[in-house]
Amino acid sequence: MVSADSEFAAAYLSFTSDILNQNQITDFLTRNIQPRLAALDGVQKAETLGGRVYAMRIWLKPERMAALNVTPLELRAALVANNVQATLGKTRGTLTQVNLSADTDLRSVSDFQNLIIRRNQNGTVRLQDIADVELGADSYDTVVSYSGQTAVFMGVWVMPTANALDVMKAVRDEMEAINAKLPTGMQAMVSYDSTEYIQTAIDEVVKTLTETLLIIILVIFLFLGFSRSVLIPVLAIPLSLIGALFLMQMFGFTLNLLTLLAIVLSVGLVVDDAIVMVENIERHIEEGQSPYQAALLGARELAGPIIAMTVTLVSVYVPIGFQGGLTGTLFREFAITLAGAVSISAIVALTLSPMLGSQWLKQHKKISAPLGGVFDSFSGFYSRTLQGSLQHRPAVYLFWVVIALLTVPMYIMSAKELAPTEDQGVIFGITETAANSTIDQTVHYVNQADLAYRTIPETEFTFLLSFPNGGFSGMVLKPWNQRERSVFDIQPEIQQKLGQLSGVNIFPILPPALPGGGNFPFEFVLTSQADPEQMLQIAQQLVQKGMESGMFAFPPMVDLKIDQPDATLHIDKEKVAELGLDLQTVTRDLAVLLGGNYVNRFNMDGYSYKVIPQVKRIARLNPLDIEDLYVTGANGNLVRVADIAYVETHTVPRSINRMQQMNSVKISGQPTAPLDDVLTFMETEARNLMPQGYSIDYTGQSRQLRHEGNSFLPAFLMAVTMIFLVLSAQFNSFRDPLVILVTPCR
Missing domain, CATH: 3.30.2090.10 (Multidrug efflux transporter AcrB TolC docking domain; DN and DC subdomains)
Structure with missing residues (x-):
């Protein structure tokens, strides 16, 4: 049975001691630490790893x-x-009783x-x-070490509905209280915290958001000049973002990577409506209208287009949020936050911006902006180019047809994967041992792997969790600002070092960017009612084909072993x-x-x-x-x-594996090519090798890619349909929306 829980904990806590043995450390954790951590809000479980229970x-x-x-x-x-x-019971007297x-x-x-x-x-x-x-x-079949020192780990899993950042903050606060009451000679620390990567990413997004706001203000100033008109779109930004945050509160969303990304993207969209409105009011003022009349005329002229643009954008984002599966779960907050920010910006542009324009703007002629001359020159260049294009319409049509037709092969030839792998500052190692290995033999060889980990200059600390039939290890790297190389540069080096070890196979992998429920990106399953021996032969032939293709970093693992x-x-x-x-x-x-x-x-x-x-x-x-x-x-x-x-x-066989009530063999590996290309290649080779009665299935990231990789296509078609209907209502025509939709730049 395979659990659907995440393979890796959100954090690993290490407990070491120069005085206490593993039994004593484990007993202390069971009595004092585990109940406190498991009781924290949002903690799914706190599990002792590598402990030895009395x-x-x-x-x-x-x-x-x-x-x-x-x-x-x-x-x-x-x-x-x-x-x-x-x-034995109890005694019962006239006035008292005793157990x-x-x-x-x-x-x-x-x-x-x-x-x-x-x-x-x-x-x-x-x-x-x-x-x-x-x-x-009770068992001597587990050995744990932390940077070469014998230790006991505790893994902390976070509930799927909980905020990992809040949970880990509570865990760290609890650990500070725990450290003050540890026995003499015992040390405890948070060895690995997956939320450090999340927090760093969020900090980068906040930094990007700040830079975006400053750049937008600068661009507005360069093109509108230093006047009160600059303040109106600048004021629209915080108001629209506050409205978006209000909607996030209503829907119960949190500030996370996806919602912050939606806010960053929405900044350019929310200010766009206000800029167009202010520029239109300025144009009417320059033509001699009073600010009040200019605001009324500008708002009336742009009300329809702004509403149409907003409905169009919302029609694109909202279908993403209503998708099922992993895609819908991940992008629901992103899509609704972005759609909410755009909707609020339209309201601000149609109400607040005209009102501020009528009160703040004064009667004037043309304002000289810092880049006004450059903009006028570009406008002249654009007019001449447009006029030339209209005089050579056949060539423009031909160019449009070629570009439009190229989208099909470009889409088909584009590399596909579930999500790009990120530098999360850690490299995990999956240990594979001989079938008859003892814990003594496994520890002897994985200690050599620990030495290999520590030869990497960027290593901050290492950890090993060893069993007779396998294990789990890893190296946590120094913070991103303290190293020049990324995990993608370090992984091939450590893979070469681990490949030279004898007696044990250790495969370095990177944690997935999205929850996938597996160890490797590539997890390919053959299912059949055939004998395990026959299925193993076909799986081994398929592995050989995979290695000959050069698409794998190391020979794929086969979970069926008859040894x-x-x-x-x-x-x-x-x-x-x-x-x-x-x-x-x-x-x-x-x-x-x-x-x-x-x-x-x-x-x-x-x-x-x-x-x-x-x-x-x-x-x-x-x-x-x-x-x-x-x-x-x-x-x-x-x-x-x-x-x-x-x-x-x-x-x-070491184990008889089943999937969908059929015998199964899983092939797992680390692809060096896009996951979709590797899956397509292996699917083709498998169909050439498999006899009748065999079928193909997937687990982990591969299953998600195959089941949900094309889920955006229906959402895209729905968005295009909604845009067409909205524009048809706006222009009262079915032809004009087609002109907009078939334009490549759209």
Whole structure:
């Protein structure tokens, strides 16, 4: 099962200590940190990563159990029967009552060591006689490091409906309070915060907005001159933006990248109406009209065109906001904010601008603007060019037809992808290990990857999260203003360094610009009811075709791998019956010895932890060691596993993956060409290789691109239709709107 949650957390917090071990750090986080962070508004979950939860580990000694004739079933029964939590009830007197409890549970290592397994005429057998007891961890299959130092991480996921910036601000404030109360020797910090990139981007947009306003004011001054007429369109800008912000409040929108981008784009549009209105009023004043009459005439002349332009622009933006899927979700705020700003600007241009013009502007002749002469010269040049074009209409028509027809092949040939990849200041690494790797082997090789990360000068810190069958790592780069190279320059270098490692494959990837639900941009799925072996052969051929095309940064990964060593214990049922055993007892005993499953729990300082019996690692180094173990026989005697069974090894798939209730194989990779081109190429090659009964599907960004990549085309056609209808109503003609729509510059 694959979760629909984001693969990466919004932030990763690291906790290290020179005094406390991983068990102690994890326990402190579970008791004190995780509840506080999970309770913050907007936090979906705060999950400990790489922690080691306390557990009472009972490391069994098979040879001692055999010598003392202690069976696994007997051991388990003793643990279950003598480690219980009991409530006896309560006493009830005339005026008082008292709750009753009994000290029937085990709480310390010494309590478990002294647990009596058996007592008879031959003596007493305690747990410490057949096992080593320690307060350990429930799992040793996860190792975490932070810049080479052993650590415990905590990932913070933000709710889809929450504002990530507000949530992470609350997390940082909470972390400051937490740091003041950490145990001696423990350090905590926000290692990675994805909202830093968002905040930097927002700051850049705000900076761009400020620059845009200053440039617009300068342009207005250069073309209208230093007069009161400059103040009218300048005043229209904040009024229109305030109106747009009011609409954002009404719809529940936030200031984010998309709404700020809409505001930046709307600045030029909102001032456009006011400039046209003021310029028209100025023209009438220069012709001898009073400011009041000039304002009335100017407003009456431009009311229709401004309303038509506004309705036209709104007709283009609003359909985007009503799209479904990821596109509609992302651009709804952008489209409605932009449409709202344009609508408010039209109201301002038709009401406030004429009123201010009638009151502020004075009777005058032509005003000399700084670029008035340049503008007059350009107007003369435009008039001569237009006159020449009208004299050579066939050539103009031919040019228009060629340009119009070129839009079709240019659209088809344009590169397509879901969204451009951004420099978010981090490079993640997806670790792939051998099927039979242990955590020791994985850590040995990924530590070399950590050294490779730290050889990059732009690296600020690194992190590793390792498991026996894979892992996750990364390097967080210095802030953008402290480095000259981008992640796109650094990624090939680190990819080359990681490619030289042996024993493990680590694929450097960049986090997606949009939420995609996958690790790689390219995620291509083959589905069929065929056998996994046949599907793997076709997938491997397809991977080979992909590498020969040169469209991938490294060989694509195939999630179906038939390389998992598997050992089957073949039990001789005749011998089992002959010796008075039963299969349920045999398998239950082996599960106690090898499974690492918990029997029950014990209490420590108000929290319950698992009790896990398991044979020592030295007694289960390879499958053949199973034959030297003992299970419960008739009359409580022990029977050696080798006397009733033998081990056979073979290879099986690591996992059987399914999609849409069919067997599936996913091919994932980092494309170096546009994603649409890579998908098209692989689709063509797959259809040439796939037998009948196979089909193609996608996940992650690839699925979004294929399902929603063309969703703008219907919205575009709807916008064109709306524009045509609005212009038809404006001009009372079906021909005049066509002239406007077919003009290439439109």
